[in-house]
Amino acid sequence: MASVSSRQDTNSTLKSFKDLGLDEWLANQCNAMGLLKPTPIQLNCIHPILAGEDCIGCAKTGSGKTAAFALPILQKLSEDPYGIFALILTPTRELAFQIAEQFNVLGKPINVRVTVITGGLDMMQQGLNLSVKPHIVISTPGRLADHLDSCDTFNLSKIRFLVLDEADRLIEDDFGAQLETIFKVLPKKRQTLLFSATMTKTLQELQEVALSKPFFWQQQSEVATVESLEQHYVLIPADVKDAYMMHILDKYSEAHPKSSIMIFTSTCKYAQILGMICEELGFNCVVLHSMITQKQRLAALAKFKSNQARILIATDVASRGLDIPTVDLIINHNVPNKPKNYVHRVGRTARAGRVGMAVTLVTQFDIKLVHAIEAFVNAKMTEYKTEEKEVLKILTEVAVARREAEIRLDEGDFGEKKEINKRKRIILEGKDPEEEKQNKKKRIKEKFKRKEHLKKKN
Ligand SMILES: Nc1ncnc2c1ncn2[C@@H]1O[C@H](COP(=O)(O)OP(=O)(O)OP(=O)(O)O)[C@@H](O)[C@H]1O
Numbered sequence: 001m002a003s004v005s006s007r008q009d010t011n012s013t014l015k016s017f018k019d020l021g022l023d024e025w026l027a028n029q030c031n032a033m034g035l036l037k038p039t040p041i042q043l044n045c046i047h048p049i050l051a052g053e054d055c056i057g058c059a060k061t062g063s064g065k066t067a068a069f070a071l072p073i074l075q076k077l078s079e080d081p082y083g084i085f086a087l088i089l090t091p092t093r094e095l096a097f098q099i100a101e102q103f104n105v106l107g108k109p110i111n112v113r114v115t116v117i118t119g120g121l122d123m124m125q126q127g128l129n130l131s132v133k134p135h136i137v138i139s140t141p142g143r144l145a146d147h148l149d150s151c152d153t154f155n156l157s158k159i160r161f162l163v164l165d166e167a168d169r170l171i172e173d174d175f176g177a178q179l180e181t182i183f184k185v186l187p188k189k190r191q192t193l194l195f196s197a198t199m200t201k202t203l204q205e206l207q208e209v210a211l212s213k214p215f216f217w218q219q220q221s222e223v224a225t226v227e228s229l230e231q232h233y234v235l236i237p238a239d240v241k242d243a244y245m246m247h248i249l250d251k252y253s254e255a256h257p258k259s260s261i262m263i264f265t266s267t268c269k270y271a272q273i274l275g276m277i278c279e280e281l282g283f284n285c286v287v288l289h290s291m292i293t294q295k296q297r298l299a300a301l302a303k304f305k306s307n308q309a310r311i312l313i314a315t316d317v318a319s320r321g322l323d324i325p326t327v328d329l330i331i332n333h334n335v336p337n338k339p340k341n342y343v344h345r346v347g348r349t350a351r352a353g354r355v356g357m358a359v360t361l362v363t364q365f366d367i368k369l370v371h372a373i374e375a376f377v378n379a380k381m382t383e384y385k386t387e388e389k390e391v392l393k394i395l396t397e398v399a400v401a402r403r404e405a406e407i408r409l410d411e412g413d414f415g416e417k418k419e420i421n422k423r424k425r426i427i428l429e430g431k432d433p434e435e436e437k438q439n440k441k442k443r444i445k446e447k448f449k450r451k452e453h454l455k456k457k458n
């Protein structure tokens with residue numbers, strides 16, 4: 001197994017992008033985008049990547065990890081342009097589009113050709129896009145594995161770079177089989193770059209993905225979240241949670257009418273219901289979760305990014321990597337089960353040195369989870385003051401809006417269509433849906449066993 005090397009750059013304040021070994025055109029492009037000085041992760045990782053090393057980079061949310069891998073890849077591409085030069089894998093579709101945007105802007109002077117391959121969009125068109133040899137392919141693992149299984153019009157055997165952005169999520173979550181399909185067709189000789197804000201626990205597995213001894217850089221910090229983030233909780237009875245959330249939303253929006261707010265909740269259905277309650281109570285919002293079409297997902301995000309809607313209600317599908325600088329409040333409608341999900345959710349605000357606030361709604365059932373989060377982050381949340389009297393005033397209105405939303409969703413068979421489509425797709429692929437379900441269960445079990453095994457080994 002590869003061992004980990006770590007070097008820290010001590011002379012950080014003096015360096016510019018050019019000093020890191022990047023060509024003038026790229027340094028100028030950074031400046032044009034407002035990136036005047038490299039952030040610590042860029043300062044420490046760009047040079048080793050340019051020197052040909054594999055790299056594991058771990059730095060807080062909003063610290064510029066995307067450019068830390070995009071810049072050296074673009075520089076190498078400009079020296080020897082061909083397609084397909086680099087493959088970037090990310091866990092979510094919206095993140096793939098966002099990374100593509102960064103590559104397109106930074107790589108404009110060399111006319112970089114970027115293609116995004118994600119689920120939910122036309123596979124034929126994607127096949128065509130892949131066949132014309134783009135320089136950079138940015139993809140979610142599932143859809144790329146589907147393409148590899150079903151067509152031979154493109155070839156990944158010559159890629160120079162493989163990037164796993166949000167590497168811990170890709171490795172830990174249910175992407176195992178798809179990654180296996182992809183890794184099988186990649187060349188042994190390549191650079192592997194792994195980035196995330198949270199990957200201490202999976203480090204060992206990540207080192208196994210990198211083929212040669214990786215350069216490892218981790219931002220040193222006592223606290224896992226950023227310093228400019230205020231972190232609060234509100235302790236409330238579970239049955240009046242929605243009313244409290246609406247009260248907080250109301251209070252904050254009134255005090256900060258130009259604010260952008262992200263609300264995270266546990267399930268697609270709940271996200272949809274909260275969206276309907278918000279609309280009913282006069283808040284202009286959009287929802288983002290996996291039970292709406294990809295076109296609707298991208299449209300919702302575009303509306304939120306352009307401030308046409310000030311509130312985005314989402315599941316954890318939006319918790320990783322999304323960079324929307326205007327977001328100043330995160331509301332956790334539920335306490336995330338995994339502490340690291342909390343770090344990513346609240347990391348959607350207070351990015352790149354900006355300030356931001358997170359408010360987590362805590363019920364009597366969540367106390368343990370909150371303690372686990374505080375231990376993981378190494379910081380205490382403080383209480384966010386709410387006014388019970390004001391909550392009481394909207395209690396009935398919110399309860400009625402919720403009941404109506406539930407009825408409307410049930411009448412519309414929310415979620416059923418997606419399940420039917422999924423089964424249809426599996427059948428069209430010549431597979432048995434039930435067998436696939438069992439296989440998935442097996443894979444999860446095996447992954448669990450592997451984890452246990454690793455734990456014991458350590
Ligand atoms: N050197 C820089 N100077 C100023 N801003 C920068 C610099 N590098 C990146 N940024 C900006 O910082 C923001 C966050 O960058 P990015 O999305 O790459 O963060 P990240 O570390 O990947 O965060 P996450 O862990 O949430 O994915 C972006 O808007 C980006 O344009």
Ligand SMILES: [Mg+2]
Pocket residue numbers: 065066165321
């Ligand atoms: Mg990122």
